[in-house]
Amino acid sequence: MSRHPSEDPDSCAQIAGWNEFAARHIGPRPEQMRRMLAALGLRSLDELAEQVIPQSLRRAEPLRLPPPLTEHEALERLRAVASKNRRLRSLIGMGFHGCVTPAVIRRYVLENPDWYTPYTPYQSEISQGRLECLFYFQTMIAELTGMEIANASLLDEATAAAEAMALCYRRVGGGERNRFLIAADCHPQTIEVVQTRAEAFGWETAIVPPEEAAPEKRDFGILFQYPATNGAARDLRPLIERAHAAGALAVAAADLLGLALLVPPGDMGADVVVGTTQRFGQPMAYGGPHAAYLATRDAFKRQMPGRLVGLSRDALGRPAYRLALGAREQHIRREKATSNICTAQALPAVVAALYAIYHGPEGLRAIAERIHRLAVRLAETLRGLEWEVGPEAFFDTICVAAPDRETADQVVERALEAGFNLRRLDDRTVAAALDELSDQAEVDRLAAIFAAVAGKKPPAIEEEPPSPIPAALRRDRPFLRQRVFHEHRSETAMARFLRRLASKDYSLATGMIPLGSCTMKLNPAAAMLPIVWEEFADLHPFAPREQAAGYAELLSDLEERLKAITGMDAVCFQPTAGAHGEYAGLLAIRRRHIARGEPQRRVCLIPASAHGTNPASAVMAGLEPVTVTCAEDGSVDLADLKAKAAKRADELAALMLTYPSTHGVFEAEVREMIETVHRHGGLVYLDGANLNAMVGWVSPGELGADVCHLNLHKTFAMPHGGGGPGAGPIAVRSWLKPFLPGHRFLGDAGPESPGPVAAAPFGNAGILPIAWVYIACMGAEGLRLASLVALLNANYVVRRLERAFPTVYRSREGWVAHEGILELRGFKRVTAEDVAKRLMDYGFHAPTLSWPVAGTLMVEPTESEPLEELDRFCEAMEGIYGEIAEIETGAADPKNNLLKNAPHTAEMAAADEWTRPYSRSCAVYPVEGLRQFKFWPAVARVDNVYGDRHPVCVCPPE
Numbered sequence: 001m002s003r004h005p006s007e008d009p010d011s012c013a014q015i016a017g018w019n020e021f022a023a024r025h026i027g028p029r030p031e032q033m034r035r036m037l038a039a040l041g042l043r044s045l046d047e048l049a050e051q052v053i054p055q056s057l058r059r060a061e062p063l064r065l066p067p068p069l070t071e072h073e074a075l076e077r078l079r080a081v082a083s084k085n086r087r088l089r090s091l092i093g094m095g096f097h098g099c100v101t102p103a104v105i106r107r108y109v110l111e112n113p114d115w116y117t118p119y120t121p122y123q124s125e126i127s128q129g130r131l132e133c134l135f136y137f138q139t140m141i142a143e144l145t146g147m148e149i150a151n152a153s154l155l156d157e158a159t160a161a162a163e164a165m166a167l168c169y170r171r172v173g174g175g176e177r178n179r180f181l182i183a184a185d186c187h188p189q190t191i192e193v194v195q196t197r198a199e200a201f202g203w204e205t206a207i208v209p210p211e212e213a214a215p216e217k218r219d220f221g222i223l224f225q226y227p228a229t230n231g232a233a234r235d236l237r238p239l240i241e242r243a244h245a246a247g248a249l250a251v252a253a254a255d256l257l258g259l260a261l262l263v264p265p266g267d268m269g270a271d272v273v274v275g276t277t278q279r280f281g282q283p284m285a286y287g288g289p290h291a292a293y294l295a296t297r298d299a300f301k302r303q304m305p306g307r308l309v310g311l312s313r314d315a316l317g318r319p320a321y322r323l324a325l326g327a328r329e330q331h332i333r334r335e336k337a338t339s340n341i342c343t344a345q346a347l348p349a350v351v352a353a354l355y356a357i358y359h360g361p362e363g364l365r366a367i368a369e370r371i372h373r374l375a376v377r378l379a380e381t382l383r384g385l386e387w388e389v390g391p392e393a394f395f396d397t398i399c400v401a402a403p404d405r406e407t408a409d410q411v412v413e414r415a416l417e418a419g420f421n422l423r424r425l426d427d428r429t430v431a432a433a434l435d436e437l438s439d440q441a442e443v444d445r446l447a448a449i450f451a452a453v454a455g456k457k458p459p460a461i462e463e464e465p466p467s468p469i470p471a472a473l474r475r476d477r478p479f480l481r482q483r484v485f486h487e488h489r490s491e492t493a494m495a496r497f498l499r500r501l502a503s504k505d506y507s508l509a510t511g512m513i514p515l516g517s518c519t520m521k522l523n524p525a526a527a528m529l530p531i532v533w534e535e536f537a538d539l540h541p542f543a544p545r546e547q548a549a550g551y552a553e554l555l556s557d558l559e560e561r562l563k564a565i566t567g568m569d570a571v572c573f574q575p576t577a578g579a580h581g582e583y584a585g586l587l588a589i590r591r592r593h594i595a596r597g598e599p600q601r602r603v604c605l606i607p608a609s610a611h612g613t614n615p616a617s618a619v620m621a622g623l624e625p626v627t628v629t630c631a632e633d634g635s636v637d638l639a640d641l642k643a644k645a646a647k648r649a650d651e652l653a654a655l656m657l658t659y660p661s662t663h664g665v666f667e668a669e670v671r672e673m674i675e676t677v678h679r680h681g682g683l684v685y686l687d688g689a690n691l692n693a694m695v696g697w698v699s700p701g702e703l704g705a706d707v708c709h710l711n712l713h714k715t716f717a718m719p720h721g722g723g724g725p726g727a728g729p730i731a732v733r734s735w736l737k738p739f740l741p742g743h744r745f746l747g748d749a750g751p752e753s754p755g756p757v758a759a760a761p762f763g764n765a766g767i768l769p770i771a772w773v774y775i776a777c778m779g780a781e782g783l784r785l786a787s788l789v790a791l792l793n794a795n796y797v798v799r800r801l802e803r804a805f806p807t808v809y810r811s812r813e814g815w816v817a818h819e820g821i822l823e824l825r826g827f828k829r830v831t832a833e834d835v836a837k838r839l840m841d842y843g844f845h846a847p848t849l850s851w852p853v854a855g856t857l858m859v860e861p862t863e864s865e866p867l868e869e870l871d872r873f874c875e876a877m878e879g880i881y882g883e884i885a886e887i888e889t890g891a892a893d894p895k896n897n898l899l900k901n902a903p904h905t906a907e908m909a910a911a912d913e914w915t916r917p918y919s920r921s922c923a924v925y926p927v928e929g930l931r932q933f934k935f936w937p938a939v940a941r942v943d944n945v946y947g948d949r950h951p952v953c954v955c956p957p958e
Contacts, residue, residue: 019068022782025524025717026789027866033789036796036867045788052791052815053697054668063696065564068779071526077776078769082535084550089442090284090421090540093397093433094187094229095157095255095759098538100436101281104491105354108498110532113525115350116719117508119518120307120343123836123846124322125314125903128938129501130722131321134309134346136484137277137291137353139954143479144259145273146266147295149953151306153277153349153724154341155576158193158759160274160292161186161223161253163305163339165194167272167296168221168249169203170303177220177247178203183210185228188745189759190253194223196741196755200587200622213239215246223251226265227258230425231397231433232390233473240269256280256293258395260361260368263473272296276759277352279436285531286551287541287760288576289725289767291349301325301951305339307346307723312947315940316907322942324951340579340616347721358494361480367436371396374443375434376465381447384459393468397433399425400450407453414449421543481957504938505722506845511935512869514797516819516848516858517611517662519692519714527717527773531766541760542746551765558772565775565783566688566708567701568731572740574756576763578689579613581709581728582656586621587754588707588732588739589654589683595739595752601653601681605644607636609662609852611687623653634663634809641673645680652682659703660690660817662852663809664794666698674704683707683736691715692862693791693818696784700731707732716771727764727771789863790818793870797861798822800874804881808853819860821853822877829894830884832857838883840903840937842876842926872929879926893917898926903937 028036033045042048069077090098101110109115121127134152141150154160165180180198182191184207191207198205208222211234215222222243227233240250251272252265257279265273278290296304302325310324356364372395379389379398388401402408405427412430415422423431432446447458467474480486488494506513513520530536539548559571575581586604593601604623606614608630615625626644629637636657645652655677660666667673674684686705692715700708712718712727720726732740741757742749748761762768778786798807798820805822824832832855836846848858861870883899886892896917904923914920925931 019779019782021068021071021524021777022779022785025778025864026786027864027869028789028793029866032867033792036792040795040799045792048792048795049697049788051813052795052811052817053666053694056668057666057670057698057703059697059699060702063564063780063784065561065775065780068782069776071777074773074776075526075529078530078773081550081553082530082533084553085535085539086547087535087538088416088419088421088543088547089437090543091432091434092421092423092540092542093431094189094423094542095276095278096284096540096542097279097433097435098284098437099279099281101283101351102355102358104494104498105281105351105358106532108495109351109354111528112502113509113523114502114505114507116347116721117523118505118722119513119515119520119720120346120723121323122849123840124320124942125837125937125939126506126840126845126935128321129504130346130350131309132504133350133353133501135311135321135955136357137349138309139482140353140356140480141293141295142954143481144256144264145254145295146264147273148298149301149304150293150295151304152309153344153346154292154294154306155344155580156288156290156292156759157253157274157276158187158190159757160294161190161251162194162197164251164272164274164294165198165221165223166339167300167303167305168251171300172247172249173220176218179219180205181213181215181219181222182207183213183222183224183228184208185210185230185232186223186225186253187229189743189756190225192744192755193757193759196587196757197620199754200590200620202622210234210239213242215243215248217246219246219248221249221251223253226252226254227395227397230391230399230431231394233262233393233395233469235473236265236268236270244269255395257364257368259475260365260479261372261395261469261475263475266295277349280352281355282348282351283537283766284540285537285766286539286548287762287766288764289345289348291345291352301953306341306344308953310947311952312943314942315901318939320939320942322944322947324947324953340583340613340620341577342579342613343577343723343726345725346723347719348725350722354498356480357485357488360485360489361478364480371434371436371438372467373464374438374440376467377461378432378434378443378446380461380465381443381458382450385451385454385456387450387454393470393473395469396435397431399429399431402428402430404428410453411450414453418445418449420446420449421540482955483958484955506935511843511845512861512865512873513845514847514859514861514873515845516664516821516860517689518720518848519711519860519862520720521717521862521864523717523719523770524774527770528719530769530773536766536769541762541765551762554768554772555762558768558775561775562710562729562731565695566710566731567699568708569734570737570740571729571731573727573729573762573765573768574741574758575709575728575730576758577724577726578709578711578728579617580757581730582613582617582685582687583620584741584757585685585707585709585730585732586617586623586654587741587757588730588736589685590621590623591739591752591754592683592736593653598681600651603648603651604653605641605655605677607657609634609636610656610658611662611689612851614656614687618656630663633812634665635661635667635669636673638669638672642676645676645682649680652677652680654683654685656685656687658687658690660693662690664816664819664821664858665809665811666817670703678704689714690818693787695787696780697787701733707736712768712771717774718767718770725764725767727767729763786863793861793863793865794818794820794859797859797870797874801877804878808856819858822847822857822859824857825855827884827888829887830899831855834899834902835880837941838880838899838902839876841924842879843930843935844873844876875927898923903941905938905940906936908940
């Protein structure tokens with residue numbers, strides 16, 4: 001192709017000849033682009049770029065990426081890459097185990113866009129299926145752990161332990177209580193992640209032998225692993241009692257499947273229980289994504305990190321689910337938030353809950369019993385071979401002590417030859433953790449390995465060996481007593497249950513989700529295929545690196561592409577979400593200042609327009625957030641930034657900058673902002689949440705940013721999964737590379753590294769193939785065009801709606817970037833929430849409500865929406881404006897009207913009596929097109945106040 005695809009509005013027609021993937025991903029057709037450009041008074045996409053993206057910010061060199069691939073070519077190449085991974089049976093344990101994803105769950109959930117394309121359930125009325133399932137997740141966790149309340153998932157077990165530590169500090173810490181104890185037999189990755197978090201907060205940690213743990217008055221908490229990393233199942237009661245006697249709280253990191261057999265930590269007196277649900281139907285995936293959990297006492301619920309689903313009621317008095325106690329969250333509390341977690345692992349949490357629902361308590365116990373029996377038989381066989389086997393009591397993991405290092409080496413080498421990865425605990429000790437995939441044949445093969453090394457023949461086990469779990473540690477009370485865990489045993493029943501849940505949720509398969517700042521573009525189906533390939537899904541994150549050559553190649557190639565896009569020098573894939581990337585990036589900045597002998601640099605300048613996670617992330621990284629005001633036009637107040645940077649120059653650590661701004665504008669002064677901070681010794685963190693507006697056009701590195709995070713689940717078409725999983729890798733300049741996260745016990749952390757921020761070395765590695773396929777198939781020109789069309793769609797929508805709903809912030813030339821904030825604060829009798837709920841009657845998910853400006857709606861259509869959908873949305877908003885006018889003028893009842901009663905459910909429309917002062921047709925079919933297809937809200941407007949005053953977060957036993 002000789003012409004640049006942005007040179008005329010027929011660029012889609014041009015790329016159809018050389019890049020079908022980009023042509024199919026981008027929504028508007030050539031003739032639609034012409035009409036949209038004409039409505040904006042423009043002749044070409046190039047002219048749009050000239051108007052919206054300041055020339056001074058453009059890339060010095062064009063984006064250079066390998067030529068784009070077709071879907072078939074990309075998948076073929078990725079197949080070849082995946083084949084380089086060696087799929088051995090990894091019996092390493094450490095919180096990662098082989099398991100089976102029931103086919104009905106894989107087919108109806110993991111591979112179903114109705115489940116993986118929705119966003120966080122901010123609009124409860126059209127998110128009831130997901131919320132209901134997460135409510136079951138919380139119930140499952142509370143039942144198995146013996147605790148009173150659980151959240152709706154966290155990032156991974158190690159970060160959940162770090163969050164538990166912070167919860168303990170908030171409850172009892174402060175003053176002399178500044179130390180957190182960690183049992184030495186916790187998983188090593190958990191120990192390191194907790195240490196990373198504690199160091200940033202300025203808390204002390206101490207690793208102690210669990211049997212000798214004796215908390216003092218200086219300690220605010222202690223963490224135990226249950227069972228321990230070596231498999232030991234220990235009675236925690238005396239340890240917890242000692243902690244409580246010293247005024248400290250006790251945290252248990254528990255194996256959820258093991259709790260089907262073992263006394264739950266809650267029954268032992270634990271204050272917080274954390275862990276992973278990976279064993280509940282989620283492949284190891286080289287580390288993630290998996291849903292972690294945190295359960296605690298009901299009295300601690302307002303200090304809990306993460307999302308919490310609660311049961312409330314709707315306007316009809318029917319039960320309705322919603323996100324509960326939202327005032328705890330970072331977008332509201334900012335630097336005072338309990339955590340910086342924005343979303344966590346909703347889709348994996350759904351899988352875990354459904355796994356428990358499908359198997360029920362009897363099924364989970366049977367799986368756990370079978371694994372335990374096999375481990376006991378293996379231990380008994382090895383003892384018969386005169387190996388020293390421990391621990392005394394265990395669930396699924398045994399340790400074998402060899403007489404010397406050379407013998408242990410032989411065991412590991414022979415195991416590798418036989419297709420097994422065993423764990424090396426120390427020079428003499430080898431561990432094996434059995435799992436759901438284990439069977440008697442596997443036990444026999446393992447026994448044969450040890451027998452060969454010993455030069456003996458495996459003894460025959462005539463009788464079933466007794467369980468080594470003492471009576472005091474065996475679970476003696478039921479769990480999962482609720483009806484939902486007993487009703488769906490057949491595949492038919494389960495399939496219909498999943499279909500019923502999915503029908504209650506609005507997804508991108510239903511229509512546009514124009515959430516500002518969230519970049520809700522449809523995830524290409526081809527990019528989703530590789531994540532279930534066994535070559536990617538079955539790898540243990542701590543398997544020998546030489547077995548993961550395919551992943552290494554994928555990560556290296558993806559890193560090079562992201563470096564080219566961002567203008568940075570290195571990429572770290574460990575952060576598992578955008579806010580997680582913020583934390584990691586700021587840690588790197590903080591560590592560099594310390595390494596340069598400037599530990600006093602703790603001030604982090606954050607514009608008032610920044611993402612709500614920014615101040616919370618700064619606090620977590622040990623920095624002091626200082627707000628920079630915004631000018632009347634929504635841009636960062638440059639004078640205020642300069643004044644505060646100069647005043648705190650000796651303490652200045654960083655500027656956190658969202659670009660384009662959260663107000664939806666390219667600020668031409670961004671280089672001056674960055675230069676100001678650099679001049680005073682600070683570094684610049686660029687929040688990449690809005691990168692979709694500038695890929696291929698503006699380079700964060702060329703702007704002068706030192707680090708930026710990339711929301712792969714936004715810009716690069718990964719699914720949001722209804723609130724997670726995500727991937728938030730950070731890209732850095734060369735001077736920050738030594739300060740990237742890394743695991744010391746794996747040798748990944750240099751002397752300047754802060755340590756790891758996540759359990760797995762490469763975070764949610766299992767979903768990275770999605771971003772690779774998207775970038776590889778779009779190519780440089782496809783990505784550039786996508787950015788332009790995102791700008792085109794946004795400006796078309798705000799221009800068409802400007803008479804009814806003016807845009808709050810624009811550039812000096814009158815343009816927005818990829819999103820626009822619609823003004824609704826001038827109405828006296830109608831709120832932005834009313835409009836959001838009424839949009840459901842028109843068949844839409846609402847834009848972002850009252851953020852970043854209260855009383856407004858922020859719209860981001862993305863590039864993947866065609867003109868028909870944009871016009872449908874605009875027609876809905878114009879229709880609602882007419883309804884508002886009737887209310888404002890008094891023509892409609894100010895309290896009993898179409899907006900105040902929205903959304904209208906099928907039950908309401910089908911009621912025998914209709915007492916509203918408007919027709920049923922106006923309520924549910926406000927536009928004619930809805931008669932052909934309509935998405936019905938599952939419940940009427942949810943009562944948020946009632947839900948917060950009467951929080952119910954788990955199902956009662958039935």
